[in-house]
Amino acid sequence: MKYADIDYNECDEVYPPAEDTFLLIDNLSIDATDDVLEIGTGSGLVSIFASLQCNTVTSTDINPHAIECARNNVELNNRTNIRIIESDLFENVTEKYDLILFNTPYLPVSMEEHSDDNYSKAWDGGESGREVIDRFIDEAPIYLKKNGRIQIVQSSLSDNEKTLSEFEKKGFEVEITAIEHVFFEDITLITAHKR
Template sequence: MNVSQAEKPYVQWQEGQTSRKVLWLSESGYAAPAHIVPVDDQTTADHAYRLACEGNYLLWRGDFQNALQLMQAMNRRIKRTEQRKLSKAARSGKQPAATETATSLFHQQRQAQAQRARTLGRLLLELDAGYICRLRRAPDLSAACEAAFGALDEPCLMSFRDLQGALGAAQWREKGVAITGLDQPIFPHYGVFAPTRHEYVPLMQEAPLPANHDVAFDIGTGTGLLAIILAKRGVGQVVATDSNPRALACAKDNIARTELLEVQLQEVDLFPTGQPLADLIVCNPPWLPAKPSSSLELAVYDPKSRMLRGFLQGVRAHLAPEGEVWLILSDLAEHLQLRTRDQLLAWFAEAKLDVKYRLDTQPKHGRSQDSTDPLHAARSAEVTSLWCLTPA
């Protein structure tokens, strides 16, 4: 995307006797900093944490590795502060009503996560054109940053937290995610949800295909995982859609690795255009009806279940008369009291869809086994289902 110089966000600050102005990059969508304080190796974690809590942005001028250690130290202080708040609430008896416990805990966690992200996101570094970092002991950041954020021909400021996301994504992109039942890994890109939780894959592999399965749609394809599974199972033509250009680039990469010529990609919101009616339409929408704190969370959080409801309301218009809908959905939202099973079934009925069958699986990820997690009861009871729906 070409962005004019006037449209680019810039940040200005005074450093000593010098006025500075460089491009501001924020994947979290934060506005350009209003107040920047240079900090370095002599800055203690307590002082840095206090400055950040006061709303200051901290521009790191010391050793690169020391900055990472400072972030870890600040994170520990954030966790201690959160724990003190919980302990204080417990001593004062300010506990949510029993019927609201799961929901309240969920929202408390979301608020704490957002606050933690904002605080840690205030530690900044300056990069030259091409994402060149001049700090001592800095690694080569160019390839990881360009893959995540695109080419850069001028200096910029960005948060260490966004940089860590780019470096982590580069590792995923290099080693991939092993998927049960597939003969090669899936390689996520930056900004595309990594299928590290893939207990639903066996459901996709075990569900009986419709008698006629010439054409299938994968709505919100992400990495392309479900489209690849359908093509490998023998579906004649698979059309995968996504509204996120990063996701489509990621899916294209993964599909190319498999040499599956049966898969086509379209950048569109929900359903493809110019296609025949599908014999099978699959969708793995965001599972939790809550507001994402950034665009990077759109694959997990779906405000008011907008994507899910939009999919259900529009799917029949794209489905062959004898076709099937496979909806991959966790019931964690139900255990968190964010949505009820009756609501979900009512949405099926409103869309004139009947439940033909349902395949279930239990969670296997680490958080479902962590008894110290305040949401352990909900996570351990979670069931992920493949709902097979047919026209009523």
């Protein structure tokens, strides 16, 4: 498969690049000197695009199949400035970054429909769609360098206003910087700047 000039492979049990992935890629806000962290890398496509524009990328995912898929796609594109680690959000992250990227699991899923398999973790946001988003907002600030930024993707189904409010409470300047209307929802890119 190909997006722009980047070749990639989709993998079994790994969330494939879709509208939300491309919304993030097309609106990356990266400086050449940035050290970037991507949470939930999936196939690694966002990290590959980021690596073309920045100093280093650390890519994480909770899904071991995604880790393998991302490694293969990084090798396919000969990217040497990407490090990939298995991690549940920031569990195995030890450094601070200029920019954190996250295409969140944002879909509201009832307890009856919930599945604990690796693939579902890419899109299952719990009953409100906010289970992982709220954990991320709570934990992310300590992993940012001074004047650091965050770009996250979520759905209008998972309460954009609450995300904006929660970032503001943590001392960020925050705004919706891109929107893609898809079927029954708006996929939004939210950008937060640490004050």
